[in-house]
Amino acid sequence: VGEFDLIGExxxxxxxxxxxxxxxxxGDDCALLESLPVDERWAVSTDTxxxxxxxxxxxxxxxxxxxxxxxxxxxLAAMGARPRAFTLALTLPQVNPGWLRxxxxxxxxxxxxxxxxxxxxxxxxxxxxxxxxxxGACKHTKVLKRSAARLGDDIWVSGALGGAALALRQVxxxxxxxxxxxxxxxxxxxxxxxxxxxxxxxxxxxxxxxGFVQDLGHMMKASGLGAExxxxxxxxxxxxxxxxxxxxxxxxxxxxxxxxxxxxAPPSLRQTIQDLAHPLQVGLSRVGQVIEKPGVRxxxxxxxxxIDRAGFDHFGGxxx
Ligand code: ADP
Ligand code: MG
Numbered sequence: 008v009g010e011f012d013l014i015g016e017x018x019x020x021x022x023x024x025x026x027x028x029x030x031x032x033x034g035d036d037c038a039l040l041e042s043l044p045v046d047e048r049w050a051v052s053t054d055t056x057x058x059x060x061x062x063x064x065x066x067x068x069x070x071x072x073x074x075x076x077x078x079x080x081x082x083l084a085a086m087g088a089r090p091r092a093f094t095l096a097l098t099l100p101q102v103n104p105g106w107l108r109x110x111x112x113x114x115x116x117x118x119x120x121x122x123x124x125x126x127x128x129x130x131x132x133x134x135x136x137x138x139x140x141x142x143g144a145c146k147h148t149k150v151l152k153r154s155a156a157r158l159g160d161d162i163w164v165s166g167a168l169g170g171a172a173l174a175l176r177q178v179x180x181x182x183x184x185x186x187x188x189x190x191x192x193x194x195x196x197x198x199x200x201x202x203x204x205x206x207x208x209x210x211x212x213x214x215x216x217x218g219f220v221q222d223l224g225h226m227m228k229a230s231g232l233g234a235e236x237x238x239x240x241x242x243x244x245x246x247x248x249x250x251x252x253x254x255x256x257x258x259x260x261x262x263x264x265x266x267x268x269x270x271x272a273p274p275s276l277r278q279t280i281q282d283l284a285h286p287l288q289v290g291l292s293r294v295g296q297v298i299e300k301p302g303v304r305x306x307x308x309x310x311x312x313x314i315d316r317a318g319f320d321h322f323g324g325x326x327x
Contacts, residue, residue: 014130017107018095023118024125028091038126040092043144050088050143050150054079058135068106070193071137072113078216079141080121080197081266085214087151087206088143090123090199096138097130121199149207151270156211156230160271160297163209163280165198165289168219169255170244172262176254188246195266204283205270212270218263224303226269236295238307256314260305271297 018024019033031039043049056075058064076093083090099107118125123141170191177184178192198214205212213226219241227234238256247255272280277293284291298304305312 013102013104013107017104017111018125018128021111021115021118021125023115023123026119026122026124028122028124029126032124032126033128038092038094040126040142046146046148047144048147048150050083050086050145051140052079052082052086052143053138053140054082055136055138064135068109069113072110072115073117073194074113075137075139076114076117076123076141077195077197078266079139080117080123080199081195081214081216083141083143084197084199084202085151085212085268086143086145087149087202087209087212088145089203090121090141090143092124092126092142093118094126094140095128096140097128098133098136099130100132100135102130121197145206151202151206151209151212153211153213153226153229154231156226156232156271156297157273158232158297158299159274160210161274161277161293162223162234162236162269162271162295162297163291163293164215164219164242164267164269165201165291166265166267167242167244167290168215168260168265168267169247169258169262171195171264171266172258173244173246173250173254175262175264176258185246188244191244191246192264195264197266198268198289200287201268201283201289204287205268205272205280208276208279209270209272212268215265215267215269216263218261219265219269220260220303220305221263223269226271227297227301227303230271230297231301233298233300234295234303235298236303236305237309238305238312240292240294242290242292242294260314 028041029038170188174184174188174192211226213222215222223234241259243259
């Protein structure tokens with residue numbers, strides 16, 4: 008089997024390559040995407056994973072495939088966009104059919120679950136890396152921009168924080184990792200349905216990829232405002248329940264890789280937002296408010312919080 012027969016065989020035959028959102032998909036020089044209603048726009052995002060930087064070369068290819076698509080879907084979620092299509096650019100040291108099939112199997116189910124069609128890509132030889140570009144649709148009046156937070160908004164976060172960082176630390180220090188904690192690192196669930204439900208309701212949103220405080224800081228900076236966050240309201244991953252406070256803070260506030268959504272919304276919508284939790288099966292915690300003073304101010308029982316800098320620097324300093 009020639010290399011490109013193989014690419015056709017592995018990728019063109021996937022369930023997620025046949026979702027029907029494109030007139031022309033894998034196999035021609037370009038894919039032709041569907042047109043959108045006049046009030047909608049394409050939301051486009053790209054993320055690259057490089058071997059040795061973002062994953063170990065010996066990583067399970069199925070987990071790699073899953074995570075590469077999951078982190079891209081998370082960016083669509085943070086805009087409130089509806090996934091439609093994606094492309095996959097692969098650089099491989101050599102073509103290994105079994106490895107490629109496992110990689111493809113890793114993202115196929117996730118892509119189908121969120122109705123995101125594989126419409127093309129590129130395959131080249133070189134050091135292992137993987138780039139996915141996602142295309143989503145959103146109503147342009149309802150899109151969740153980082154810059155749209157308003158003074159007095161509530162600050163919310165979905166799910167629980169710190170699980171992925173805890174798993175990473177346990178892996179690095181050779182400790183046993185409980186399966187649910189490991190899953191937080193290896194199989195993060197992009198909050199795509201929540202993002203769409205919040206579109207037109209929340210003001211600003213961002214996905215938590217680099218650490219809650221850092222990502223919240225990005226959103227506040229883009230909005231020209233600041234945040235006040237109550238530590239005791241931060242939803243901690245159950246795996247952190249019995250950890251030292253310094254570890255809880257480092258993982259939940261600076262850890263990253265959780266792919267939860269942080270968003271702001273007017274206090275008048277508190278109940279409406281809380282009512283999304285049950286149907287979407289997602290935790291929603293109101294952790295603070297948008298203030299005028301720039302930066303992120305952390306409070307513990309109403310008092311300025313002392314943060315263990317060492318833990319912060321450890322988690323905050325890694326490349327992403
Ligand atoms: P070109 O020479 O024009 O770059 P390729 O031989 O790279 O064409 O690709 C042929 C077809 O296979 C194209 O439709 C392309 O989108 C698709 N393709 C190539 N690599 C991948 C991949 N890794 N995943 C999905 N589709 C791919
Ligand atoms: Mg090519």
